[in-house]
Amino acid sequence: xxxxxxxxxxxxxxxxxxxxHKVGIALGVAIVLLYPFVASASWxxxxxxxxxxxxxxxxxxxxxxxxxxxxxxxxxxxxIGAFTTxxxxxxxxxxxxxxxxxxxxxxxxxxxxxxxxxxxxxxxYLAIVTLGLLYLVAHTLESYQSLSGVGGxxxxxxxxxxxxxxxxxxxxxEKMAYGPIVLDxxxxxxxxxxxxxxxxxxxxxxxxxxxxxxAMMAVRDHDLAAATLxxxxxxxxxxxxxxxxxxxxxxxxxxALHQRTITVEYFGLGVSIEYVxxxxxxxxxxxxxxxxxxxxxxxxxxxxxxxxxxxxxxxxLPTGLQTxxxxxxxxxxxxxxxxxxxxxxxxxxKRYFLAxxxxx
Amino acid sequence: MTDVIMLAAAxxxxxxxxxxxxxxxxxxxxxxxxxxxxxxxxxxxxxxSMTSLVGAGLPWPLALLVAMTITGxxxxxxxxxxxRPMIGRPVFVTIILTLFVALLLRALMIIIWGVQPRAIAxxxxxxxxxxxxxxxxxxxxxxxxxxxxxxxxFFALLKYSKLGVGMRATSTDQEVALALGIPVGRIxxxxxxLAGMLAGLAGVxxxxxxxxxxxEATLIIAFRAFPAVIVGGLTSPVGTVIAGFLLGMLEIFAPxxxxxxxGNFGRxxxxxxxxxxxxxxxxxRPYGLLGTRDVERL
Numbered sequence: 001x002x003x004x005x006x007x008x009x010x011x012x013x014x015x016x017x018x019x020x021h022k023v024g025i026a027l028g029v030a031i032v033l034l035y036p037f038v039a040s041a042s043w044x045x046x047x048x049x050x051x052x053x054x055x056x057x058x059x060x061x062x063x064x065x066x067x068x069x070x071x072x073x074x075x076x077x078x079x080i081g082a083f084t085t086x087x088x089x090x091x092x093x094x095x096x097x098x099x100x101x102x103x104x105x106x107x108x109x110x111x112x113x114x115x116x117x118x119x120x121x122x123x124x125y126l127a128i129v130t131l132g133l134l135y136l137v138a139h140t141l142e143s144y145q146s147l148s149g150v151g152g153x154x155x156x157x158x159x160x161x162x163x164x165x166x167x168x169x170x171x172x173x174e175k176m177a178y179g180p181i182v183l184d185x186x187x188x189x190x191x192x193x194x195x196x197x198x199x200x201x202x203x204x205x206x207x208x209x210x211x212x213x214x215a216m217m218a219v220r221d222h223d224l225a226a227a228t229l230x231x232x233x234x235x236x237x238x239x240x241x242x243x244x245x246x247x248x249x250x251x252x253x254x255x256a257l258h259q260r261t262i263t264v265e266y267f268g269l270g271v272s273i274e275y276v277x278x279x280x281x282x283x284x285x286x287x288x289x290x291x292x293x294x295x296x297x298x299x300x301x302x303x304x305x306x307x308x309x310x311x312x313x314x315x316x317l318p319t320g321l322q323t324x325x326x327x328x329x330x331x332x333x334x335x336x337x338x339x340x341x342x343x344x345x346x347x348x349x350k351r352y353f354l355a356x357x358x359x360x
Numbered sequence: 361m362t363d364v365i366m367l368a369a370a371x372x373x374x375x376x377x378x379x380x381x382x383x384x385x386x387x388x389x390x391x392x393x394x395x396x397x398x399x400x401x402x403x404x405x406x407x408x409s410m411t412s413l414v415g416a417g418l419p420w421p422l423a424l425l426v427a428m429t430i431t432g433x434x435x436x437x438x439x440x441x442x443x444r445p446m447i448g449r450p451v452f453v454t455i456i457l458t459l460f461v462a463l464l465l466r467a468l469m470i471i472i473w474g475v476q477p478r479a480i481a482x483x484x485x486x487x488x489x490x491x492x493x494x495x496x497x498x499x500x501x502x503x504x505x506x507x508x509x510x511x512x513x514f515f516a517l518l519k520y521s522k523l524g525v526g527m528r529a530t531s532t533d534q535e536v537a538l539a540l541g542i543p544v545g546r547i548x549x550x551x552x553x554l555a556g557m558l559a560g561l562a563g564v565x566x567x568x569x570x571x572x573x574x575x576e577a578t579l580i581i582a583f584r585a586f587p588a589v590i591v592g593g594l595t596s597p598v599g600t601v602i603a604g605f606l607l608g609m610l611e612i613f614a615p616x617x618x619x620x621x622x623g624n625f626g627r628x629x630x631x632x633x634x635x636x637x638x639x640x641x642x643x644x645r646p647y648g649l650l651g652t653r654d655v656e657r658l
Contacts, residue, residue: 070452117643124395124455125594128586129642132635139632143624269583273459280456313471325467328460335453336445 032194036187044186046302051193052254053294055200057278059247061290062204065279066213067240068220069119073130074275076137077107077245079267081252082156083147086262089157093166096158100196100253107249108242110137115241119234134272141264148264156256193254200247204287207243216240270324277331283343292342300330365494367612373500373565375608376507380562381585382592382600383511384555389594390531391551392443393451397458399559400582401465406431406560407567407578408473410480420483428560434465435556436549443552444545466575477572480564503565510561511601514554518597527551584611587638593651603649607634 016022036044060074081103088094088102118129141148148154158172175184183191207213215236218226223233256262274297282293301323308322309315317325338344381399388396409430413423442461446454488497518524526547529537538544559582566581567573585604592603614633619626647653 068452070455117639121642121646124451125590125642125646127395127455128590129639131583131586132632132638135632135635136639139628140625143627273463276456276459280453284453314467317467317470318475321463321467321470324463328463328467331460332442332457332464335457336442339449339453 036183036190041186043302044190046298048186048189048193048258050295050298051190051197052251052258053275053278053298054197054291055193055254056248056251056275057282057290057294057297058200058204058287059244059251060275061279061282061284061287062207062216062247063240063244064276065285065289066208066220067216067237069237069240070124070127070276071130071241071244072127072269072272072276073133073137074244074248075267075269075271076130076134077111077248078252078255078271079137079141079264080107080110081249082256082262082267083141083154083252084249085253085256086149086154086156087147089159090155093157093159093162093164095161095164096192096253096257100250103253104246104249107245107252111245111248112238112242115238119237119241131269134267134269138264138267152263152265154256154262156260156262158257158260189258193258196250196254200250201287201291204247204290208287212236212239270320277327281331281334281341283341283346285340286343288346289341289343292346296342297327300327362493363616365492366496367616368609369494369496369500369504371609371612372605373503373507373608374612375605376504377562377565377581377604378585378588378608379511379601379604380507380558380565381582382588382604383514383597384558384562385585385589386592386594386597386600387527387551388555389589390597391527391548392439392454394443394458395455396438396555397455398438398462398465399555400579401462401469402431402435402556402559403563403566403578403582404469404575405434405465406563407480407573408469408478409560410564410567411473411478414480424561424564427564428557431560431563432553432556435552435559438465439549439552444548469575475574477574478567479570479572480567482568499568503568507561507565510558514558515597517554523547523550584634587634590638591641591649593648595652596648596650599648599650607637610634610637 016025035047039047056074056078059077060071063069063071081100084103084106085096085099088099089096094102114129114133118126118133121129142152157166160172172188173185175182176188177183208217215226215231216239218229218231219233219236226236227233252267278293278297279290280293281296282291283289304323304326305319308317308319308326314322314325334341338348340347381403384402385396385399388394388399406427410423410427413426414420418426438458438461442457443454446457482499484498484502486497488495489501518527526537526542527550529540529542530544530547530551534544537547562581562585563578566578570577584607588604588607589600591607592598592600594600611630611633615626615628615630619629622629641648
């Protein structure tokens, strides 16, 4: 069934333009809801990691994909979110559903403050400035043991209600029955993270079709032209940077809850590059791309861990680098052949079937 | 006073490395409009090929030249295989590609040279020059002089040779250069080759700072040299060299004179100091020390 002709602006703005989107979404919902019950423990962990990655990647997509600003400092905001969550749990026993928005807000405040002068710069300067931000945040965290924990390790407690004692809190890690459904810790986390990830993707999709989102895209395509049309480029970039930091902060908080022990070293340039890889792999400029990229990145990462040691040359590398190399090859290949990534491939497939039996 | 002289010498030699890296980075940016994030790995290529060449028994200066040439060739290969096919696509995509090329280069180096740290023996040993009570190792002095010579040679090439004229023309406007019969493709290759040579030299020096060096040692130098590029002004090779020396000096002096006043934050402040300077600098002069203000038309 071809997509009906778009004749009204309302049709163009629709979230689910036709019946196929609805069918697809329904199928997706069914698969995702069943996943934690059929997946093995290690694949459930992969699922949780993927959901965290989706939130982070959607955040970076807003900054890089919509507003066209390259950031290598995404890991810094993840770190801020992660350590905020850990500290809030440690000192105030705040429940996690309050910690995550606070973590996001603090990341936003720091991001906006840095952005105030970083975003005066045009083009590629931001990449280097955010790289500096990454080092500054890591250095600040490492300098104070009260922030980063003794020996650079920080334990994250997950409280569910106010005023819980640390002993009560341990229940959350146990297997519990909710009505007829029995969920263990990873499954509980999956459903919580799923809700956050869906919310994040939905919010990003709405930002994209709002005034702010269109301003971002105008700045991405040509900031000078956008300025002459009455868009304030610095303001648009700042909104993008702030929103992106918020998502990253929340993703960092989720990561802290999931890993339970976090270190400053983890949040290095490598993590920033991983997120860039995700959005590039998925396809720059669409929310769908961020989600697909994050999913593909995490699942392929797991597959490559098993594949890596079987390949010649690659096997002699340290484990972390094996995955990195396979990914680099994949990303370079995708970018040279199909610059729009998985999203571009999807568009090609869709066009083929829409035009069938004709070639175009 | 003795301290100051010794620190200044150390600062100059560190600054020389930064200047070499920053110069190459800026030159590549001018030619291809690309941030080459694989530049850090080029330093490693230089340093590791040097260990192999010295190990094979080549005399030191010759080994240095060959190591620089190898690094230049690797840089040229990167340009040919990754940057060239992306011409006409958004620059942004190319820059992201260089990040992944960096990962591949690192993997390649580990496959060839392994993960064990290695050492480059200094030909000058431990001897040092006494100067007003201060002891400055000859190695440091030689590094400063050689780096200066290399950069001087590069600038002379840029100003007086036919290749240099071509490079300047290409960086100003590729299409016009092409129309005037300048082989833009070959010029781009040559630019990357020269930038790679400078990076190779910096890599060897960076490795010699340590008794044993691993992959991190050279990478750190490169990542700390990035701020020099910004402070100097992306479009100005001379500016980046000045900024490189400046940041090198500041980085050596900062922990000694500033670090102890900052409490916990001051520990290892040299790790982030170049970036702090850069951020402060950007607030005052966003286009850098000698960079030109962008003029753009729609």
